Amino acid sequence: MLIYILKRLGLALIVALTVSVIAFALLRASGDIATALAGEGATPESIAVIRQTYGLDRPVVVQYFAWLWDVARGDFGQSFFFRTDVAGLIFGKIGNTLILGGASLAIALALSIPLGVLAAIYSGSMIDRAVTMFSLLGQALPSFFLGLALIMIFAIRLRWFPASGTDGWRNFVLPAVTLGYYITPPFMRLVRAGMIDALNTDYVRTARAKGLPARRVVFKHALRNALVPVVGLVAVQLGLLMGGSVVVESIFALDGLGYLAYQSISYRDFPVLQAVVLLLSLAYVVLTLLSDIINAWLDPRLRAA
Known part of the structure; x- marks a missing residue:
């Protein structure tokens, strides 16, 4: 198990470094940052001053490693628009995004698990078609x-x-319902498919032959095994929720990371946008790593593979 964790951790570090390179490069590829900060009608002299002030006159590779070193120390720079420390700005808003993501995930699971079980039990019926x-x-x-x-x-x-x-x-009720309903379908399909496979296995047929109550057979024997792949999907969907909350937080003016990303795009606040993209991507990587470890702990076949 330890060797498996170390392998997954090494792969996660490689992905995290790749994400940092992409996050750094995408903003540079969008155009000249110094010109964007100077605004329309700026003189070449003022653009040169801005480029020198923010270190944009250095080679791109030097800029990247300097930025990466600062990020490793928790320094994300200063916001161009809010005129404050980016790290403090982000961590002051990340709580709202986590609350929204957790509530949305809880709503999705509360809907998908019973509906998926119901659709599997009555597979091919009107109930199954209605749930679908x-x-x-x-x-x-x-x-x-x-x-x-x-x-x-x-x-x-x-x-x-x-x-x-x-x-x-x-x-948080309306935004959570919006996001929760949006991610319910993949959970419901996964639970339904897992339950249909589990209900047709030998151990479930044996449990029924022993005369165990139908409720115990469904929820203790079948559902327990059908929920194993759901663990991996939970981590993936939570990462997508954090990144995909930009639209919902903007609609509901919810003061979280998604709304902050929208504001930083509108105001061309490149340090804030770069930090938000990096943190959301790293959160996705960490959650995926945790899901792999949990799945390997639940299913020894993954460790053997």
Whole structure:
């Protein structure tokens, strides 16, 4: 198990370094940062001053390693627009994104697991087709459309929940439902497929032959094994939630990392955008690593492979 963890950790470090290179290169590929900061009509002299002030006159490789060294020490630089430390700015907002991601994941699991089990038990019936249609609808609806529809119904017309802000738990309900419903389909399909395979295995047929109650057979024997691949998907979807929250946080003006990324793009705040992209990518890498380790612990066949 230790050798497996060390191998996965080494691969994760390589991916993390690759992500840092891509995050650094993409912003440079978008154009001359000094010219963008100087604005339209800036003189060559003012552009040269900005380039020298922020170290943009150095070779790109030197800039990358200097930036990587600062990031390793927790220094993400200064925000061009907010005029404050980028690290403090990000860590002051990451809590809202984590709350949104956790709540969305809880909603997705609360919907997908019982629906997936129900669809598997009644495979091929009207119940199965209805659950499948519910899943397809969640996958077909864009998150921004669902978010705006929820605002129109529950915030403006019914006034049950606020449409924006982060004043309390009620502000997270509509964004969490939007993101949670959006990621429900892959969980539901995975649970349904796993349950159908588990219900047709020899150990489940043996448990039924022994006269065990149907509920115990389904939830203790079949569901326990069907949920093993769901663990890996949880980590992947949580990483996607953190990165994909940009649209939802912008719609609901939720003061998290997604909304901060939207603001940094609008204001051309390159240090903030670069740090957000890097942190969200690293979070995805770490969560994927954890899911691999948990799956290997649950399923010895993965360690053997």
